[in-house]
Amino acid sequence: MSSQRSDYWKRILFILPSLLLVALFVLYPFVQGILYSFTNWDGISISRFVGLENYINLFKDASFKKALANTIFFTVALVIIMNPLALLMASLLNSKIIGKHVFRTLIYIPTTISLIVVSNIWTIILTFNGYFNKLLELIGLEKYVIDWLGNYDLAPIVIVLIIVWQGLGNSMVFYLAALQGVPAELYESAKIDGATKWNNFRYITLPLIMTTVTVVLFLQISSMLKIFDIPYIMTSGGPGDATMTVTMLIYNQAFKFNTAGYATTTGIVLMVFSIIVSSLQTKITGAKEVSY
């Protein structure tokens, strides 16, 4: 008994430093942030309590509405484009094709590159005098030469495609692992019963990998709702406010507009929104999970 108690206290002692760090650098700022969201704090001087004024102003703020709309667009577009593509890649790489290990590596490489490097490289490629436009001119498609990142309608789509390119490998690896966990005898039995490839996918593959789908979707949605790096470096939220995201707006509110209290309000609203969306998503996809 005394040995058990002694073990218990040793465990507490070991986790105590980490707990202190988490309390100091996560919990304390989090609670402080919530308090600041009810003030007019400018980031450096003494704040004044303003009640719900920040929250009321936020929901009337055209900049916030546009940033939220952009963020939702990026999230939905990514989910719709990335998941079928990642699943298709994973299926192909799970089959008997020559050189699949090479393809796996090539598809995964962009995931290992830093987002800042990815942003800067693609900016150089896509500028008006960049390599992509030079390629178009070379193959006789001069009429399609435009400023890809300076076009209000195209810039958001370009950003999404770059994020898909960068993150595809990560999702593919998850799906590949899930596909490899589906027992082969289920497909054999289905083949005997005359099932088509589509039937196999719909009634065997998809239900059995739904746990992975839940995880992948959760990771994609939670990361896209706080997307910052790529649009910040490539377009700074422009042109106009075409690629402004909520996290970029928070950055501007805190550091450019000197309205740090208002910025924490935006952050808290984004956090609540993310929790609601993620909870709904895991509930919907979780309900479709099956095991055998």
Next chain:
Amino acid sequence: MKKIVSLLLVITLLLSLAACSTQTNNDNQGETKQQESTAQNETGAVGEAKKISVAHWMLTSSFPSAQAYMENVEQIFKESYPDVEIEWNPIPSESGKYHDLLKAQLATNSAPDVFFHQNAIVQFGKAEYLTDLSDQEWMGRILESTSKDVIYEGKLLGIPVDVSGWGVFYNQEIFDEYDLSEPKTFDELLDVCNTLIENDITPFNMGFKDTWPQDGPWLSMSSFIYGMDDNFPQELYDGNKIINSEEFTAMFQAFEELVTSGAISKSIMSTTYDQAAQEFGEGKVAMQINGPWCVQQIYDTYGKEVGYFNIPDRDGNVYMTSITNSTVSINSKFEDKEMGLAMLKALTDETSLQILLSDSGYCGLKDVEIEQTLAGAKAYGEALVNDKSAMQTNVWIPASAGEKLTQLTTLICSGKTFDAAYLEAADEAYQKDKELLNMQ
């Protein structure tokens, strides 16, 4: 034995956490080598030399006069404090990050002893971060147009070192070649642009890939606002006017005309400031909306003299707007006020200011006349004196409202049409954040 090992591991963990919190070393990530003068204390005994830290985002090798300025300041300062080390640029000077870092350092009481800043007098004044200089020699020497940038609630909190604004700098050779003259109305400007386009020369490129030049158009076209109402800023503050008005609409529609006529480079949104400067210096672009800081840069790098004019409105009204580009203040937490004042005197000494501002800026002290040798700098200085003067727009609207105006500018550059919704959004932001202005 197990107990002893476990206890040792816990102690090691705790010690390693404590060791992780080392003092931050404020390395200068800008291009200028950190200047530190050697010093011994008076007795010659071993000990730490006294230091004073001075920060300015422009003291990098991108600005040719930086090194000479620092040397001159050091020479003057050491006449009073020979044993004190000067730590230059403790804040990294990359564009856009200096002010973010300064604010963070002020909030954590780790800011430099003397520092330059921009557009922050209200914020820093409210937070009591700046030493009151009202009883010092500079009080009676401040240019009237800079008072809102340095005086807060009746107290002088900084010295306006560099006063300038925005306008159009043009390639003199190109203008001479095509027999072009400075336009007296906006329609004449459009004619100048058409002539340049007909001769395959891009009229304007400003490098909007770097975000700070994006403010240039709406800052330099304010003759459209003042030409209709020269008391617009106060009327706006008092609630008698709004931003979504005929004045601002006229200004942005004029800018839209420049874009649709082909006067603005198609690659403006993906060109950096340095690339645009290169195109300007090499004669591929005839004009830039820029500030007088570009005059010496263009001359030193490309050997080109530039001319200057202010963008007039359609009726020929021309207002010269300016702002204090850089203000220098003493950190209120710096204990040795006398040393701080000595440093301030060295930084604002006429000989120092001549080095810093010659052919690139103008002084906010009325008794200091900066010698300008280059044509563009002289022309700008004459305009400052002769044209009707007014506050630059970003002095009388908060940054959040200014952001909407910048977004409207880039929206138009991207090929979209003028959208009044951005002016409405600017009005909302103005009402929310007008308490941040120094307009009382």
